[in-house]
Amino acid sequence: MSHKVLKVHPDDNVLVALTDLPVGEAITYDSLVLSLAENIPAKHKFAQFDMAPGQEIIMYGTLVGKAVEPIPAGARISTENVKHQASTFTGKTKTTGWRAPDVSKWVNKTFMGYHREDGQVGTANYWLVIPLVFCENRNVNIIKQAFMEELGFGRQDVYKSYVQQMVELYQSGKVDQISQLPLQAASSNGHRRIFENIDGIKFLTHEGGCGGIRQDSDALCALLAGYIHNPNVAGATVLSLGCQNAQVSILEEKLKALNPNFSKPLIILEQQQEGTEQELLSQAIRRTFLGLIEADKVTRKPAPLSKLVIGLECGGSDGFSGISANPAVGQASDLIVALGGKSILSEFPELCGVEQELINRCVDEKTADRFVQLMRAYAYAAEAVGSGFDMNPSPGNIKDGLITDAIKSAGAAKKGGTSPVVDVLDYTEYANKPGLTLLCTPGNDVESTTAMAGSGANIILFTTGLGTPTGNPVTPVIKVSSNSKLAQRMPDIIDVDTGPVIAGEKTIEEMGAEMLDFIIEVASGNIKTKAQLLDQDDFIPWKRGISL
Incomplete structure (x- = not known):
């Protein structure tokens, strides 16, 4: 990987800036040499070739938008020059094979869990x-x-104590000391x-x-x-x-x-x-x-790793999420599936444009047809109230390079790895089949994590590029940062940093393996996640048809 730019898929016609790039800088990628037409902030994408209005924008090897005005080579793609466009989808058109990753390192490993009479095991x-x-x-x-x-x-309410200290200073006439009063760490x-x-x-x-x-x-x-x-x-x-x-x-x-x-x-x-x-x-x-x-x-x-049920979530995503954190989580998901466990991929509005790939990964026609039906019903419901999946990216997403829902979705889907889709569930249905399950939920972080816990997840992996303080009342949430700057700036919410992937210091496979080892420690109660330590017990049921 170049330390300055990345081409995610051979078929892409855009490159990703891995660091801030100044206007005029000469970029060399394989045999391509171009001069940047403008400043390109880290995480953003720029045109590899001159593009005419109407030309398709390809990233992750899939359609993610179309040009609405001329875009010269080396210019940043933005909401001004690109609009959302996604591939259409039908029923299952082919069967895709899967080569499971090597899990020999973990085959005999266990986690320390709470065994229930129905055969489930809690973390x-x-x-x-x-x-x-x-x-x-x-x-x-x-x-x-x-x-x-x-x-x-x-836990001790440090903020209540903080206010009490300020009251005491005020009442004793020491107002000048309030601005310098430090917040004390929480204690038992x-x-x-x-x-x-x-x-x-x-x-x-x-x-x-x-x-x-x-x-x-x-x-x-x-x-x-x-x-x-x-x-x-x-x-x-x-x-x-x-x-x-x-x-x-x-x-x-x-x-x-x-x-x-x-x-x-x-x-x-x-x-x-x-x-x-x-x-x-x-x-x-x-x-x-x-x-x-x-x-x-x-x-x-002790419980076998096949008793793990992993929810896969992303929130506060940035332009690196689909390159580092999400693929690393996808690798961890593949490892867990190969070990006989379950993983749950939700957020249907953030699967827009990659539907056909997921349909072809379904184990049979019935599973594929259920996914098609749920995706179309959700899309129609959103359009009926004057919205649509194309409105999903937040201002924070756009600012950090996710300018269309299809770009966001293509990266978000990487959390699901490459394993076959064994089941498709509607909201509140329970995950019972070993393997990767698709669960119909909104992209809203808390509504989605709330749903996955309700469908049986006993651990949730949550990727973020901007920083999202989200947890769950009953399921430990492991927060995964897409970049090291975030991990250093917000260490109180980040558990795992996949920034070394962006720096070229670690591979996706290495990060996925490290993540599985971390999951085992959390599942055994040896490590409390940052969300648990902060008592982040977020719970929002979905009122259907309102949220994206």
């Missing part, structure tokens, strides 16, 4: 407290206040952990469950059932008001569909039946405490 052991309707959010938060500090799960809250085998109690709140359309309430119940069924969850306390659309019976029906022999501790309380708020809360707290005693009896034991 963590959490208790859930969840409302069936937004009316119960307040009660969930009261239970949280009662439990967290007393059970040793809370002084309470010893009561339950050593429980990683935490997670309190989910949301704005759904009633109002809106009945399909939203059904989807919410299915999502919450997926969270309760997730192997990282030991048991749950569910609060219902009683009169809402998201009825207890619907949740129980969804749980039974996931596992007819469901046996985890499950406490369901309905406020309109219990009577006073005090009676509801005392019951919830008492019964939850007894449930925690049972959950604490489960300990970590």
Whole structure:
């Protein structure tokens, strides 16, 4: 790899700047020599040859846009001179082969996980407290206040202490010292952990469950059932008001569909039946405490790597994401699939333009047809409200070189590696087949990670080029940076840096192997991810048809 520019695929007609390049600089790539027509910021792309209006822009070997005005060789492609365009897709047109990577290094390796009666294995052991309707959010938060500090799960609130220190300075007449007051590092809250085998109690709140359309309430119940069924969850306390659309019976029906022999501790309380708020809360707290005693009896034991279920996510992407972080995650996904595990690729708006490749990777016609149906239904729904997949790139994406959805998608799809697609799932459906599964979700970071945990992911790999402080309540999220500058600037959120790929110091294969080793440590509880350390418990159910 040149240390200045990169041609991602032999068929591409654009080059990627790996560092800031000044106007007039002579660029040599293979036999090509050209002079840059303008400054090219790192991560951006520039024309390899003169382009006429209407000419197709090719990157990653696929159509990612078209020129809308003349673009001279050495000029940057931008939202001003290029518009989104993507390849069309049909049903399965061919069968693609797959050469699995060598996994001999990991064949006999295990991780230390929590074994559930249904055969799943958790990478963590959490208790859930969840409302069936937004009316119960307040009660969930009261239970949280009662439990967290007393059970040793809370952390010192450094920002509250920071304000207290400023108040003291103000009251003592030392206002001039406030601007220089340092923020102290967080420390233990002084309470010893009561339950050593429980990683935490997670309190989910949301704005759904009633109002809106009945399909939203059904989807919410299915999502919450997926969270309760997730192997990282030991048991749950569910609060219902009683009169809402998201009825207890619907949740129980969804749980039974996931596992007819469901046996985890499950406490369901309905406020309109219990009577006073005090009676509801005392019951919830008492019964939850007894449930925690049972959950604490489960300990970590060795599990094969085939029990890993890896969610694949990207957010705050930049022009390097599709070159370093996403392919490295794709390599890790291929390794896990080769070991008999599962991986989940979501974010359907960010598969725009690479549909045919994924269709041809599907193991059979039925799987391929399901993907086609879900992609088209999602695209039509977006267009019906005056939007479209072409509106997916954010201002941050565009600023850092992802100027069309097809460019963003071609890079985002690299997270799925090269393995066959064994299943295609709609939102809230559960991943049960070993191999790579496609899951219909928005590209929105939190809605997508929320969905993957609800579909069974016990680890999530999350790539970012700009920095995204996102986590999940029940599934450890490993944050992967596409460039070393980000890893150095935001070390509190980044777990793995794939910048050495851009620098030419490591290969995609080497980074993928390192990532798998890191996953094993996180899955065994030996390493807490940065998202876990920061208590980043983001949870947003998808209201279908609104998000991209």
